[in-house]
Amino acid sequence: MLKVTPLNRVHRALGARMVDFGGWDMPVQYAGVIEEHLATRAAAGLFDVSHMGEVEVSGANALDYIQYLTINDAARLVDGQVQYNAICYPDGGVVDDVTVYRFSATHYLFCVNASNTDKDFAWMEKVLAERDFGNVVLRNRSDEFAQLALQGPLAEEILARLTTVDLGAIRYYHFKAGEVAGSETIISRTGYTGEDGFELYCAAADAEKVWHALMTAGADDSLMPIGLGARDTLRLEMKYALYGHELSERITPLEAGLGWITKLDKGDFIGGAALRKQKEAGVPRTLVALRITESGIPRADYPLFCGEREVGVVTSGTMSPSLRCGIGLGLVASDCAAIGTQLTVGIRKKRVAAQIVKPPFIDK
Amino acid sequence: MEFPDELQYTEDHEWVLVEDDSVTVGITDFAQDALGDVVFVELPDVGEMVELGKPFGVVESVKAVSDIYAPVSGEVIEINAALTDEPEVVNSSPYEDAWMIKIKPSNPEEFNDLLSVDEYRALTEED
Structure with missing residues (x-):
């Protein structure tokens, strides 16, 4: 039985071609991959990425745990900032690449790849159980959230019609909480296309309302729904890695060109020793x-x-x-x-x- | 979805036009729709032999690579080289401009296995 996002009915009503994507029933295309790709580059596109997982890490010692779990330096994050990061195995192979949201010094949210969610959460629990980090609480909140990505040069203009949040004040890889179309939303200036745009996290129950409000707000700007086909071509033109292809348990972040997020001198972390050794020997x-x-x-x-x-x-x-x-x-x-x-x-x-x-x- | 009456079809979604001494082959409207945007077509050279049920060429959409299968055995006597530069014609005109190859058939008995338009339409409705 395939898993469905809160927008499954919407995709079917739009006549999307649906595929099994890592166990999820997802739209691969609506109007056509090329048309959707070019529309995102020229104007704007709306993506359902609710299959992505969300894991909350909180507690007084949350940062110590995240520093040990991940390869980037999460201590550099400030409230309202997002960081691209990865979780490695002790041998330097990759468990997953993730984005880490800092709400406060004791409250973080990991956005993880859909098909890795259960694996990641199990690994995160295992790491937590094997060491005494103090006060750290993990919660898999993937089912609570829907996630929409609004991407393209007109994304800010379209989103501004549905929120009072000052979008211009949200810099790249930063976020703010606020209302979009009357629904409580995390508005994150991030994406997987190379275009300006936002990733919007709202309650699963609000997903249809927010989707329709965005499509209506962008109707005069040629806003189109975009499937996974164009999501892949858009990210490939940017050389963004996709787990299972450029990253895997058999490929290290150094090999995959992610040396810029591999902070070998930040202190002890899982995979650190293997990655330091690989760096010294040369990839x-x-x-x-x-x-x-x-x-x-x-x-x-x-x-x-x-x-x-x-x-x-x-x-x-x-x-x-x-x-x-x-x-x-x-x-x-x-x-x-x-x-x-x-x-x-x-x-x-x-x-x-x-x-x-x-x-x-x-x-x- | 359009399936011209004068053509015959295969289970692999090729269409076949049988004429006096040649057989013209392309892919059906159903196949092009399932593929999505066609961005690459690879065809054999004139003079090559093709064999019933074996791949003779390739169509690629943005996402995927699909083989095209020979509906009959024989020698390739003509190819539609224009498809190399304009593969999108496979989407816009699958039965006319996007014919792919012409075969000089070596075994006319193989024609008996081709599907009629009604048989093919029934097949696409099963899928």
């Missing part, structure tokens, strides 16, 4: 951005070659709706990972030329 593999220079589309698991030598594998790939050419991300041997390197992708029986380019793929 064996590096995540690169690939642009196909011939005709063809790279896809996950296609092999990558440098000359005759097989040097790695594509982790995600698509036709870029913005560039109208094949793009992909791949993990390659670090000695072949320099920007400008010419590789080939094994696509069925052919070798198709590709170049390692500086991300993101589009100007942002």
Whole structure:
């Protein structure tokens, strides 16, 4: 039995094509992936991302626990700020990549990947049980929240019609609590598209009301509902990692280009020793951005070659709706990972030329 | 959804136009709709042999790669090279502009296994 979000009825009424996404019945497209992608870049798009999980961490020692659990330095957060972060295993493999919201010094919310929610929560409980952190309380609140993402250059203008919160005062990776269309909402200036925009957390029971209010408020600005298909192409054009592709229990954050969130000198944390060792030795593999220079589309698991030598594998790939050419991300041997390197992708029986380019793929 | 009466069909959602000495092949309206935006088409070269039920080419949507299967065995005598530059025609004109290959059939008995329009329509309604 597939899990459904509070907006399932809305998607079906809109005629969305529904797919099983990690056990969730989710819309993959409404009008079409390319049209939805371009609408998000040009105007605005509305996404149902209620499948994402939310885990609350609270208590006097919440920060000590989060510092040990995660790889980024959560002590740098101030109230109302969001941090991109990751949870690792002792060997440096990734449990999940997450965003951490700080409400106060003793109250945090983790937004986690949908299909990892149960795994993450079990891991977080295990870590909490194995050490005496003092006063820390974990709550899996995933079922309480709906989450909508409003993304695109017109996102702020559209959202401003439904709230009295001063949106201009919410900087990137910051949030405020306030009402949207009369419903209590966490308004977060974050996203997974590379566009300006917001992720809105409201009560599951309010999801339909907020969705319809947003669609109405944006009707004159060509606001469109966007499915998971375009969510994937939008994030790929930005080289944003997707768990299960660029990150996994067998890929470390250093290999995946997340050295910038891996704070090796912040003190003891799970995976720290393994990651420090890998940093010193040099990462064996590096995540690169690939642009196909011939005709063809790279896809996950296609092999990558440098000359005759097989040097790695594509982790995600698509036709870029913005560039109208094949793009992909791949993990390659670090000695072949320099920007400008010419590789080939094994696509069925052919070798198709590709170049390692500086991300993101589009100007942002 | 449109399924022209004069065509025959396969369970893999190809359409087939049987003429005197050639068989024209493409994918159906049902197939293009299920794929979504088609962004890449790969076809065999003229002169290659194709075999009943075996893949002869590939269509890719933004999200997925799908094989196209030969409805009959024979030699490829013509391909629609325009689809390489304009794969989106598969969505807009699956039965006309987006014909894919013409085959010189080697075994006319294989025609007996093709589906009529009514049989194919029934199949799409099951899915």
